[in-house]
Amino acid sequence: MTDMAKSIKKSDRIERLKEHLYKEMPQIEADRAVLLTQSYMSTEGEPMVLRRAKAFKNILEYIPITIRPDELVVGAATKRPRSCQVFPEFSFSWLEDEFDTVETRSADPFHISEETKRTLHEVYKYWGGKTTSELASSYMAPETLLAMEHNIFTPGNYFYNGVGHVTVKYGEVLQIGYKGILEKVRAEKAKMNFGDADYNTKTAFLEAVEISCEAAIYYAKRYAKLALEMMDKETDPVRKKELAVIAYNCSRVPENGAETFYEACQSFWFVQMLLQTESSGHSISPGRFDQYMYPFYKKDIENGTITQEEAQELIDCLWIKLNDLSKCRDAASAAGFAGYSMFQNLIAGGQTEDGVDATNELSYMCLEATLHTNLPGPSLSVRVWNGSPHDFLIKAATVTRTGVGLPAYYNDEVIIPALMSRGVALRDARNYNIIGCVEPQCSGKTWGWHDAAFFNMCRPLELVFSNGKDEGVQVGPVTGELESLKTFDDFKVAYQKQMDYMIALMVNSNNAIDLAHAERAPLPYLASMIDDCIARGKTPEQGGAVYNFSGPQGFGIANVADSLYSLKKLVYEQKKYTLRQIKDALDNNFGILEIDDDKALLAANETAKVLRAQGQNVTQDQITDIYNKIKAEGVVVNAEYNKIREDILALDKFGNDIADVDALAREAAYYYTRPLETYKNTRGGTFHAGLYPVSANVPLGAQTGATPDGRCAKKPVADGVSPSAGYDTHGPTASANSVAKLDHGIASNGTLFNMKFHPSALEGEGGLESFVALIRGFFDQKGMHMQFNVVSRETLRDAQKHPEKYKSLVVRVAGYSALFTTLSKSLQDDIINRTEQTRF
Amino acid sequence: MDSLKQIMNTTGRIFDVQKFSTHDGPGIRTIVFLKGCVLRCRWCCNPESQEYKIQEMVQNGKTKIIGYDTTVKDVLADVGKDMPYYRRSGGGLTLSGGEAMCQKEFALALLKGAHHMGINTCIETTAALPFETVAEFAENLDYILMDIKHTDPKKHKEFTGVSNERILENAHKLAQIAKSLTVRVPVIPTFNDTEEEIFSIAKFAKNLRGVEEIHLLPYHRLGYDKYVGLGREYLMGDLQTPSKEHMEKLKKSAECSGLKVVIGG
Structure with missing residues (x-):
């Protein structure tokens, strides 16, 4: 084991911060909505981008600020931890409708006080007809609205919320501060000529960027002042000193470039938090933290101004802060994104722009931070390539083994060429990170619209059986009565027609929403940190980014593949x-x-x-x-x-390494991925497919009838590119081999492969080695992504009660691994009892 | 040397193929279970492996046919699917049973065919066959996991149906020619689970040329349902799995031999 992989002592502070974080129920706070509305009312008639900047400024000047006990890195979006502000500019009526249920609902409840309800009720009076959501609806084709009404696809995420799904140039803020960025803006202004065609729009945009950056600087200084005030009142000399350093840091960053690792952490946090104050878009992903933070870490360690333990404590503090941000979604979306998750994806390891290994001490310390904090945020990811150090993957595996579900593993050898096939330059592609769940992109240069829609591939299959009708309404094209589909190819052609039509409608819905964001919610603060917005004089929504994509995700591949195979065998071959x-x-x-x-x-x-x-x-x-x-x-x-x-x-199923079925799965995915890549978005970019469902395979499955793979009505649809739950019965390698037979490269917006393991399967050094070899073996076959649920004894108990939910759960039995649910009750008991002794 | 075609067309009888096995030889392995055995160990956890004939067994209320005839070609086509994992982990093919050496022609063809594909080979064996047979296998094996269940011939015969003279003699001879030999001991209460008995086996193993490791495999009751399913009596009664503490004690006593001792495979 190299020195880098060793464990680092955890500071006592971390547990105290965690305790405070989870002490109270999160609540909905109205401050942002009030300040936003106040500003909007006073700027009617001005260019939208300026109105947005002024509103942002008004929020940052007056929103209550707070420094939580024991914090080293400060900046809180809400008074109470894990709480949320609201964003009426995107949509609001759902929250008013759910005022009385939001506190008691099962998925992600929030407390809301009567006073907040009253305040929001007043604020909402302004917003009727002014939201992005309403504008998007009015842009959509009637056919699109009909298909949405029939649950063929749902673009709900950006339809009701901000877009998010971005990684900005954190490194640039850390290096030159907003002062440096403002200089760039001024230089750009100086180049302009009154006669330029874009003079007016660009001037308004650049002014908006200046207002936004200055607002961020001002906001940090409010914290500096608050820290000084708290310092004066503080009696504990240790905390007093900490507050003095906090005050100093906030007076320097993010205005200036950071001079120390600690300042860099503070500067990073302001950027991360303020992006989520400007807009409600989630998946604001820190990306390659271990790369842009490294110069600061290296300098401080070399100077001897920080120890590794102190640096680790700061990273751990940031991990806690990432869990302090939250967002209230409507009840249906909350079920689809269950777990209060903000999907702030942070990735470690991989290659540099020049193609050499990028793993450094911070890459290991990111893994250590997740071990220390044991919280769902950040969504920690690890890049794997042929040159990744073995020790790094072993360390990652030790994190996976704790059952935290992190990190997720990504394959450079597939993702880099996939991005390049979409026009991303080699150096940019090597510099990719992951957004949100599984979506790769080049940081600081991309407006990727990664989570554009959920497309349920089972619904068009149902439409083939009903000749395009759903509940008596002609939703899809007429593809012929069943008797006319005489060959298997006839059937597939009919499915393809239904798919092609629905994909076009989904694109229509996405482009309508895209337009609405460009018109009503341009984001000048975000734009200050995305290439090439300043030079182009446009926000990302208006086409300012270097790379522009729209990535809606399809799911249900396994269901479609197994369904097609059933029909091929039972109807067309065996008759x-x-x-x-x-x-x-x-x-x-x-x-x-x-x-x-x-x-x-x-x-x-x-x-x-x-x-x-x-x-x-x-x-x-x-x-x-x-x-x-x-x-x-x-x-x-x-x-x-x-x-x-x-x-x-009784027929063969996808997920068992059987060539015939797996070939149909590859074909099934192509019905989604191939047509999609032919479409363009409103920013001059292209559409490309993702194959993953977040957790929407469950609620959207509930809207799907029985399918010819044997799935009963309303049951969940298969998760990502994974086989249908319980249909893969030949162990993890067979399951992975089937999944690897899909074309992952064409799904350049990401694929998701979930595997469940019992901790005993990862026991000891040998367990970790086998686990890493499993990932390597899957990636050698051009798999793109892998994540693991390492389940506990409690889960096994549940698995006994609900075997149907755990059909692919792998457990180690006696010198070999087996599927838990295939074992006899007595043996299951035995394994459950054995787990009690399992220690790590 | 047989022609590749001959090797691939060799037929034999197996009853299971287990992928992602991580405790029977190095790395991620595929175990092919061959039907038929020379021993009749009372505790055997795969009783369906003992008879060469194809049998019926009731499992979870359903009758299952145990055993089918197949070719080396078909078995290796399946085994070869996990090649990427063997490469990354140093894994490969493990033959188990029953006693794989009982189907000599077929088992050897499997090993030769695997080597031809670049897959390393391992066997779990009793080595209770004529030494010339064992030697022929050794030539085609990269790793050998050999069971030594007891040093006392009488007790060995009582619990396995066969005396251990040939096994112990073969162990010495095999150690001279094996590329890698590991001794494994099923630890069975009432049979061999005293410190003296385990030490005696470990001492014997230590004297085998090149043997550095001994694995103590604690008795488990996983075979119980299968005996019921086959309509056979389970001779071990209510015998309990040895405790963790007891296994640690046995480990210590085996370590006195100077070998590295591993609990579990």
């Missing part, structure tokens, strides 16, 4: 069933009746009664098991339809 018979079975949910809670309970109690009558002893646990089984599986009410499902389930 066992006609398409009409399959359709009847699908329409009747394979003869399975879903049971609601009350009826399931009744049925479970009835069953228990029968068993007791037979003289058996039935425990409450057993009744619960019966209830869960009835709830999960429903009740078979039609044997004929259910037989079709049994025949389907």
Whole structure:
């Protein structure tokens, strides 16, 4: 093991910060909305970009500021930790509708006081007809709105919120400060001529950038002042000294370039937080933190002005801060993005622009920070390439083993060529980082619109069966009655037609929303840190960035692949069933009746009664098991339809390294990725596909009928490029091999492959080595991304109760690994008991 | 040397292929389980492996056919799918059973075919066959995991149905020619789980040329359901898995031999 991989002592401060962070329920705060609205009211009639800058300035001048106990890095968007401001300029009516339920909902609840409700109610009176959301709707084609109404796709994210999904030039702010950026703006102004065609728009834009940067400087100075005031009142000499340093730091950065690692941390934080005050867009991703912070770290270590432990404490503090930011989404979106996540993706390792290994001490310290804080933020990622140090991957694996679900692993050898195929220059492509969940882009130069929409690939498949109709309405094109689809190719052509049509409508929805953001919510503060906005005189929304993409994501590949395979085998080769018979079975949910809670309970109690009558002893646990089984599986009410499902389930499935099915999965993904890349967005860029669902495969699955892969109606759709849950039964290598057979390169907006492991599979040094070899082996076959759920004993208990949810859970049994749910009850108990002794 | 075509067309009988095995030889491996065994160990956790004939076994309420005939070509096509993981981890093919050496022609062809594909080879064996057979295998194996269950012939015969003279003699001879030999001991309460017995095995292993490691594999009850499924009596009764503390004690006593001792594979 190299010296770099060693563990570093954790400061006591970190647990105290964490405790404070989670002490209270997060709340909704109205300050930003009030200040924004106040400013908007006073700037009617001015260029929008200036109105945005003035509103930003008004917010930063008057929003309450707070320094939390024990903090070394300061700057809080809200009074209470993990709370949120609101952003009525994007949309607001949903929140007013949900005022009374937002505190009690199951996904991501927020406290909202009666006073805040009243304040927001007043503020909202101004916003009717003025939001990006309303403008976007009015731009959309009626066909698009109809398809959205029928849940074929949803562009909800940017439709109701800011765009976000960006990595700015943190490094430039750290190096030259906003002072340096303002000099660039002034130099650009000096070059302009009254006769230039863009003189007026560019002048307004550059002025907006100046106002925004100056507002950020002013905001930091408010913190410097607050720290001094707190210092005067502080009695603890240690804290007093800390506050003095905080005051000094905030008086220097982000106005000036940072001179120390500590200043660089503070400067970074102001940028990170203020981007999320300007707009509600999430996935503001710090990106290559280990690269742009490194010069400051190296200098301080060499000068002896900081120890590695002190630097680690500062990084840990930033990790805590990243969890302090939050956002309130509407109830439906909250279910799709569950977990209060802000998707602030931070990536370590990889290559430099010149193509040499970039891993340094900070790359290891980023992993260490996640070990120390054990929190979901930042979304930590690791870049893997042929030259990645083995020790670095082993250290990453030790983090994965803790079960925190981090880091995610990314393959340079696929991502760099994929970006280059979209016109990104070699050096820029090598400098990629990940945005949000899995989306690669070149930092500081891209407006990537990475999370543009969710496209459910199962819905067009349903439309083939109904000749384009959904609930009696002609939503898709007429592709022929089922009897006319005489060959398997006929069927695939019909599917392709439905897909092509819906993809065009999704593009239409995205472009409408894109226009609305350009018109109503240009972001001049963000623009100050994205190339080439200043020279072009445009914000990113208006086309100021060097690289412009739109990346909506498709999901349900495994379902479509397995469905096509079922039809190929049962309908077209074996001629066992006609398409009409399959359709009847699908329409009747394979003869399975879903049971609601009350009826399931009744049925479970009835069953228990029968068993007791037979003289058996039935425990409450057993009744619960019966209830869960009835709830999960429903009740078979039609044997004929259910037989079709049994025949389907007996067929080979995607995820088992079987060439025929895997080839269909590759083809299924192409139905989405290939048409999409032919479209252009309103910023002069192109569309490209992502293949990942965030957590939307569950709620959107609930809007999808039964599919010919044997999936019952309303059940979740397959997650990312992963096989359908429970259909991959040949272990992790077979599953990975199937996934590797997809064309990941064409999905240049990212793919997502989830794997579940039991901690015992990663036990000891040997476990870590095998784990790293598994990642390497998948990446050698051109897989793009991999992430792991390392599950605990509690999960195993749950897996016993709900085996249907854990069908691909890998556990180590006795010298070998196996699928947990295939084991007998007694063996499962054995493994659960054994886990208790598992230590790391 | 047989022609490649001959090798690939050789047929034999297997009952399972286990991918991503990380504890039976180095790296990530694929284990091919061959049917048929010379021993009848009472604790055997794969009782369905013992008979060469194809059997029925009830598992989770469903009747399963155990064992099928296949060719080296088909087996290796499947094994070869995990080549990227073997390369990255130093893994490869492991033959297990039953006793793989019982199907001599087929098992050797599997090993030769694997080597032809650039896949390293390993076996889990009792080595309880004539030494010339064992020697022929050794030529085609990169790693050998050999079971030594007891040093006392009487007790060995009582619990496995076979005496251990040939096994112990083969161990000495095999050590002279094996590229890498590791001794493994299933630790079975009532059979060999005393410190004296384990030390005796470890001392024997230490005297084998080139052997540096011994693995103590604690008894487990994972085979129980299979005995029921096969309609057979489980002879181990309610025997419990040795405790962690006891295994540590046995480890210490085995270490007195000077070998490196690993609990588990």
